[in-house]
Amino acid sequence: MYSQWLNKQYMDHRQKGKTMKTTPLHAAHLALKAKMAEFAGYDMPINYETGVLAEHNWTRENAGLFDVSHMGQVIVDGPDAAAFLESLTPSDFQNLKDGVAKYTVMTTDTGGIIDDLIVTRLGENRFFAVLNAGCKDKDIFWMNTKLPANVNLLHLEDRALLALQGPKAETVLKEALGVDASNMRYMRIMESGDYIISRLGYTGEDGFEISISEKDAAQTWDKLLQHPAVKPIGLAARDSLRLEMGYPLYGHDITTKTTPVEADIGWIVGKDRVGYPGESIIRGQLAGSPPRRRVGIKLTDKGVAREGAEIYSLSGQKLGDFTSGGFSPTLNMSIGQGYVDTKLGKIGDEVLVRVRGRDIKGVLTTLPFVPPKTKPAKPNAA
Amino acid sequence: MSDLKYTNDHEWIKVEGDTAWIGITTYARHALGDLVYLELPETGRKVKKGDNFAVVESVKAASEIYTPVSGEIIAVNDNLSDNLEDLKEDLNKGWIVKVKMSNPAEAEGLMDQGAYAKFTESLS
Numbered sequence: 001m002y003s004q005w006l007n008k009q010y011m012d013h014r015q016k017g018k019t020m021k022t023t024p025l026h027a028a029h030l031a032l033k034a035k036m037a038e039f040a041g042y043d044m045p046i047n048y049e050t051g052v053l054a055e056h057n058w059t060r061e062n063a064g065l066f067d068v069s070h071m072g073q074v075i076v077d078g079p080d081a082a083a084f085l086e087s088l089t090p091s092d093f094q095n096l097k098d099g100v101a102k103y104t105v106m107t108t109d110t111g112g113i114i115d116d117l118i119v120t121r122l123g124e125n126r127f128f129a130v131l132n133a134g135c136k137d138k139d140i141f142w143m144n145t146k147l148p149a150n151v152n153l154l155h156l157e158d159r160a161l162l163a164l165q166g167p168k169a170e171t172v173l174k175e176a177l178g179v180d181a182s183n184m185r186y187m188r189i190m191e192s193g194d195y196i197i198s199r200l201g202y203t204g205e206d207g208f209e210i211s212i213s214e215k216d217a218a219q220t221w222d223k224l225l226q227h228p229a230v231k232p233i234g235l236a237a238r239d240s241l242r243l244e245m246g247y248p249l250y251g252h253d254i255t256t257k258t259t260p261v262e263a264d265i266g267w268i269v270g271k272d273r274v275g276y277p278g279e280s281i282i283r284g285q286l287a288g289s290p291p292r293r294r295v296g297i298k299l300t301d302k303g304v305a306r307e308g309a310e311i312y313s314l315s316g317q318k319l320g321d322f323t324s325g326g327f328s329p330t331l332n333m334s335i336g337q338g339y340v341d342t343k344l345g346k347i348g349d350e351v352l353v354r355v356r357g358r359d360i361k362g363v364l365t366t367l368p369f370v371p372p373k374t375k376p377a378k379p380n381a382a
Numbered sequence: 383m384s385d386l387k388y389t390n391d392h393e394w395i396k397v398e399g400d401t402a403w404i405g406i407t408t409y410a411r412h413a414l415g416d417l418v419y420l421e422l423p424e425t426g427r428k429v430k431k432g433d434n435f436a437v438v439e440s441v442k443a444a445s446e447i448y449t450p451v452s453g454e455i456i457a458v459n460d461n462l463s464d465n466l467e468d469l470k471e472d473l474n475k476g477w478i479v480k481v482k483m484s485n486p487a488e489a490e491g492l493m494d495q496g497a498y499a500k501f502t503e504s505l506s
Binding site: 047051299306326327329358 | 415
């Protein structure tokens with residue numbers, strides 16, 4: 001089954017020209033003199049004129065505006081919509097309340113991760129899902145192979161997606177767009193006019209993702225940017241912000257070769273869920289221990305370790321590899337994520353990280369590196 | 383700075399006798415963005431033209447620095463490790479290594495300031 005999309009991807013690849021795709025905000029990025037580069041087939045802003053460090057810190061202190069229109073937006077609609085989502089993921093969607101968003105993954109028959117996504121219930125039989133840009137074509141192909149006759153899968157290709165992230169995001173939403181989100185909790189959705197607004201994000205800050213018709217995207221982008229608390233933020237800072245939160249990046253920290261339990265996101269598995277792809281492997285790893293687990297690594301000495309850096313014990317035994325890494329502006333040190341053999345390494349262990357043949361001292365840590373400042377998801381939560 | 387020579391990889395080089403001072407250009411410095419770490423070589427290392435002898439880490443990525451001349455590294459500017467802002471097109475502060483050249487003719491084909499300016503213009 002899974003090989004079907006691989007074949008399709010190969011055919012698509014053969015037919016693909018060299019032209020990059022663009023989002024409805026492409027001209028706005030060029031006007032802002034963004035440094036542009038290819039990401040997931042799109043010509044995207046990597047950083048703007050002030051640079052990655054300033055953009056990172058601005059988002060942590062004010063409000064950052066990101067164009068994430070390259071991501072896939074789909075509607076799943078029909079009597080068996082919840083059952084359909086449960087045929088793709090280990091999470092519980094039958095009991096998800098209206099207006100509530102949930103992080104999940106689609107799994108392969110061997111428990112690997114096809115993509116991670118956020119699914120929000122819009123109504124009894126209607127869900128909204130946001131897919132990774134680099135995965136959306138294979139996701140939609142895969143979902144279609146499992147689609148029941150009474151469920152529709154609609155790819156919202158005519159909608160843009162903006163992320164507004166940072167401690168001033170709620171104020172900006174009110175002052176720039178006239179949308180009052182003061183009563184909105186974390187992981188909730190609100191429809192306001194043409195906007196579909198979710199209170200969530202990929203930075204660990206309070207913030208929103210705003211889905212909007214592509215024809216209105218540039219105007220909304222401009223309105224938000226005119227607010228003095230807002231600056232545009234590129235994909236490079238998006239990556240350093242998510243890395244500090246320990247969020248996995250698909251294709252790097254999670255792939256079809258890693259299970260949700262190995263990725264340390266076993267909490268997405270609904271406790272009563274049965275009948276999803278990879279169930280026996282995932283259940284087995286939840287009950288026992290996976291062979292390896294995703295952990296954080298802090299470098300305690302100078303240097304930067306990125307994807308592919310090797311992790312060794314002090315005695316020289318190989319423990320695993322970095323799946324992503326970089327410099328944390330908030331902590332002013334280098335951090336990363338990687339998979340470590342659960343028999344050989346545990347949180348708190350001092351390790352050596354090999355970068356271009358040189359060993360840098362580090363320590364295995366829990367994630368996140370920086371505490372999230374997202375709003376409580378429950379009304380009585382602290 | 384007019385006696386500096388430049389490479390396609392955005393290193394500058396200043397030749398004094400058989401010694402070459404090597405650093406990175408203003409263009410490279412801007413392209414790299416915010417720097418966080420510089421990995422320097424050891425003095426005494428033998429290098430061949432085109433060898434990567436140092437790595438500069440920015441928030442975004444790791445970038446290798448190449449030597450346009452062969453020879454032996456006879457001095458390393460260790461001061462840069464803790465003063466990354468000095469890594470620039472500046473002979474006094476910004477040089478990374480000094481190489482005692484084994485084949486000084488290698489330095490002769492490099493671009494002068496005018497040619498390098500035209501080269502960087504062609505990139506944008």
